Amino acid sequence: MGGARFGRFLVQRVIKMVAMVFAIIVANFLLVHAAPGDPASVIAGEAGAADPQFLAQLRTQFGLDQPLSTQLWIYVSHVAQGDLGVSYRQQRPVAGLILERLSATLLLTGTAFVLAIAGGITLGALAARRVGRTSDSLITVLALGLYATPIFWVGLMLVLVFSVWLDWLPSFGMNTVGADLTGGAALLDTARYLLLPGLTLGLFYMAVYARLTRAAMLEVASQDFVRTARAKGVPEGGVQRRHVLRNALLPVITVAGIQAGQLVGGSILVETVFAWPGIGRLAFDALLARDYQILLGVFLATSVLVLVFNLVTDLLYAWIDPRVEIT
Amino acid sequence: MRKLTRRALARRGLSAGILAAGLAPEMLTSRLAYAQAPAKPAVAPKKGGTLNTILTPEPPVLVLGVNNQGPTAIAASKLYQGLCEYSFDLQPMPKLAKSWSLSEDKKTYTFRLQENVKFHDGHPMTAEDVIFSITKFHMELSPRARPIFANIKEAKSPDPLTVVLTLDKPFEPFMLMFDVTACAIVPKHIYDGTEYRTNPANQKPIGTGPFQFVEWQRGNFIRMKRFDDYWAPGQPYLDEIIYRIIPDSQSRALALQTGQVQLTQANDIEPFDVPRFRAMPNLEVELKGWEYASQLSWIEINHRVKPLGDVRVRQAISLAIDRNFIRDRLWFGIGKVATGPIASTTKFYDPAVAKLPGPDPKAAMQLLDAAGLKPDAKGVRFTIKHLALPYGEVWMRLSEYFRTALRQIGIEVVLETTDAGAWARRIGDWDYETSVNFLSQYGDPTLGVERSYVSTNIKKVTFTNTGGYANPKVDELFTTAREMGDTAVRQQAFTAVQKILCEELPQIWLMELAWPTIHDKKLHNVIGTAMGPNASFDNVFLA
Numbered sequence: 001m002g003g004a005r006f007g008r009f010l011v012q013r014v015i016k017m018v019a020m021v022f023a024i025i026v027a028n029f030l031l032v033h034a035a036p037g038d039p040a041s042v043i044a045g046e047a048g049a050a051d052p053q054f055l056a057q058l059r060t061q062f063g064l065d066q067p068l069s070t071q072l073w074i075y076v077s078h079v080a081q082g083d084l085g086v087s088y089r090q091q092r093p094v095a096g097l098i099l100e101r102l103s104a105t106l107l108l109t110g111t112a113f114v115l116a117i118a119g120g121i122t123l124g125a126l127a128a129r130r131v132g133r134t135s136d137s138l139i140t141v142l143a144l145g146l147y148a149t150p151i152f153w154v155g156l157m158l159v160l161v162f163s164v165w166l167d168w169l170p171s172f173g174m175n176t177v178g179a180d181l182t183g184g185a186a187l188l189d190t191a192r193y194l195l196l197p198g199l200t201l202g203l204f205y206m207a208v209y210a211r212l213t214r215a216a217m218l219e220v221a222s223q224d225f226v227r228t229a230r231a232k233g234v235p236e237g238g239v240q241r242r243h244v245l246r247n248a249l250l251p252v253i254t255v256a257g258i259q260a261g262q263l264v265g266g267s268i269l270v271e272t273v274f275a276w277p278g279i280g281r282l283a284f285d286a287l288l289a290r291d292y293q294i295l296l297g298v299f300l301a302t303s304v305l306v307l308v309f310n311l312v313t314d315l316l317y318a319w320i321d322p323r324v325e326i327t
Numbered sequence: 328m329r330k331l332t333r334r335a336l337a338r339r340g341l342s343a344g345i346l347a348a349g350l351a352p353e354m355l356t357s358r359l360a361y362a363q364a365p366a367k368p369a370v371a372p373k374k375g376g377t378l379n380t381i382l383t384p385e386p387p388v389l390v391l392g393v394n395n396q397g398p399t400a401i402a403a404s405k406l407y408q409g410l411c412e413y414s415f416d417l418q419p420m421p422k423l424a425k426s427w428s429l430s431e432d433k434k435t436y437t438f439r440l441q442e443n444v445k446f447h448d449g450h451p452m453t454a455e456d457v458i459f460s461i462t463k464f465h466m467e468l469s470p471r472a473r474p475i476f477a478n479i480k481e482a483k484s485p486d487p488l489t490v491v492l493t494l495d496k497p498f499e500p501f502m503l504m505f506d507v508t509a510c511a512i513v514p515k516h517i518y519d520g521t522e523y524r525t526n527p528a529n530q531k532p533i534g535t536g537p538f539q540f541v542e543w544q545r546g547n548f549i550r551m552k553r554f555d556d557y558w559a560p561g562q563p564y565l566d567e568i569i570y571r572i573i574p575d576s577q578s579r580a581l582a583l584q585t586g587q588v589q590l591t592q593a594n595d596i597e598p599f600d601v602p603r604f605r606a607m608p609n610l611e612v613e614l615k616g617w618e619y620a621s622q623l624s625w626i627e628i629n630h631r632v633k634p635l636g637d638v639r640v641r642q643a644i645s646l647a648i649d650r651n652f653i654r655d656r657l658w659f660g661i662g663k664v665a666t667g668p669i670a671s672t673t674k675f676y677d678p679a680v681a682k683l684p685g686p687d688p689k690a691a692m693q694l695l696d697a698a699g700l701k702p703d704a705k706g707v708r709f710t711i712k713h714l715a716l717p718y719g720e721v722w723m724r725l726s727e728y729f730r731t732a733l734r735q736i737g738i739e740v741v742l743e744t745t746d747a748g749a750w751a752r753r754i755g756d757w758d759y760e761t762s763v764n765f766l767s768q769y770g771d772p773t774l775g776v777e778r779s780y781v782s783t784n785i786k787k788v789t790f791t792n793t794g795g796y797a798n799p800k801v802d803e804l805f806t807t808a809r810e811m812g813d814t815a816v817r818q819q820a821f822t823a824v825q826k827i828l829c830e831e832l833p834q835i836w837l838m839e840l841a842w843p844t845i846h847d848k849k850l851h852n853v854i855g856t857a858m859g860p861n862a863s864f865d866n867v868f869l870a
Binding site for chain 2: 036049052053054057090091092101104159163164167173174275282285287
């Protein structure tokens, strides 16, 4: 591909992305404000006592006494300057709150993602090679079972086995509080906490990739070029790896691209069951509290990352399969 | 998606709980009695150790006054202190105030403060801080304190350890306003002249409490450590307290079961999980410690909606409800059946007049017939909407029970669900027909009961008289009780008002709520006052 053409492609995509982000901000803003109740009424509801002066003070402090159009204008102009605002409830900058949670989320979802892709493709390829045999049936049943089981149930069962019965792993949290570990010890500590939630989240997607890989490989395996490769004497391992698997990976990448976009959104279910301090719960709690600023910030951050991942997926296609051109 | 699964989760737990309770109800009651018996061998206090516990939901900030919700109070009461605490029968006990006295005319309160009290930043705490906290900080921030502290005509400090407060007129419940949840003492040198709600210091709370703030990883944990300059000699005993934020109730139960936490409080543990923790030999379940809050739950009635304004209809609804069933099967024996508008643990409760008859569905139907509400061909007399309280599984169950109970007397109940934000807004806007609500009574009916029934407090704000009940006689009696300094006169007024309200049923009271405090038996002195887990924990130790 030509460098100039690639550059033009990138510029076009980035312009489109900026326009979409703007539309997303406005749509989110209106949606969020359409929910009944506001942060002041939530805070009053929690306090167990309230008077009109209390509500008025809060609404003035949050700027909710301004007309909606003014609030929208203030928000958009602040975002344009890179300022995501301050959380109503926590009185801390939203950007900081999101960054704090983003690392925890990426650690969890990233681990699950790697686990899912590596395990899923391996299992799928294995099943495809031994199609019809016992090991294929076992993998297929396992994948179907994992795919069909509610994610929180898998989580609770893992906790039951590894925390309650065997007492090997902690059942919640992200690190041992108060141990003041550093370096390798701290990493090992976090890994112990990461294992169960990472596995819970990863198993589901692993099942998806295993099924997808198996189906795609079987489809590709029956095509002419594979027969040709065998006929010209390519060893079986090479046929499977270079001819079958590589061609079967396109649908896997499509799904992985979509999943990668969701990584930043975290997983409310897994984060809730394992008390993992991720971004999914931040957004969920903000929704319940009508903390518009946090909610909009999370939406914005995740939508930008989804757009970026889509772009990366498109570029990956072209890399894996030279027949796909970027235009 | 999340909602569905959470409900499914809780449903499993609930059915398991019902099974357990159904198999052995007498066992349940005997254990209840055991848990309330105070016979415990004295254990010598021991220094050291870390207390791991749970906080849920996560509070927004840890400065009392800036935020007053339940979880904030649980954690911030270790960092801040009030002038007093209250015993189980609501007598004030010294905390930051060493002693106090009241003048002959019942208008002037003189507090002597503890010596050598320091804030966590090293500044000594003086009368100036106390006066600032009362007359400025909470006066501006707290809707609960504002109407009461507004009666302070003059606040003086003749010396750094004496505070003299003079009221416009006598106000008997005044001494109930000085615990940490009502009036935490905050540092004047940090807050004076600033915008209290947005002061950056709110992110790193500075109080006088036995523990000082160390670290807060949002969504993960709050960590506090022993304050070495704490004023009470030798205290506190614990080195650290760590509050873990665990949003899922089943995960919280597991954390307690596996010993990863040694203490749970408030609504950490769902009522249906309590029976199995009672059975664990290393844990203790305590139900005391809620006497100051004395939360009373009720079916919230909007009197503007026909036919709910008719007293016979409200009496019929009350007669249709089996409160013992609610206590035993929904709350698993935790709490007491309500007998009127004033909880039995609140002052001026009068058992002679506070009585709610029932359950008696037949009598209920007769009342509805008399009100001209005859059943149609399907047996339905009328249909009302019911906004469920979105505070957790047990409240949803309660609303489902309400629907069932009312169906048997021919009232069709349509359940509406919402989330906490929309619920508060709709109650505040009077945009409901019936709902469920619960309010704290703060020890004295003037402080926590009056607000729900007097016509002068019919406002478009949550926790006022949102139902719109109005009775001039009730207004008059509450006013008398508020303005008279004499206990006997106040008792007379409250007795009369309980009698009237029990007849007119402006709200359908259900339960005097209590919350289980479950802790490892190695943890001592957890519940010693009417503040329950909102105590400072300076005398709590692990041994």
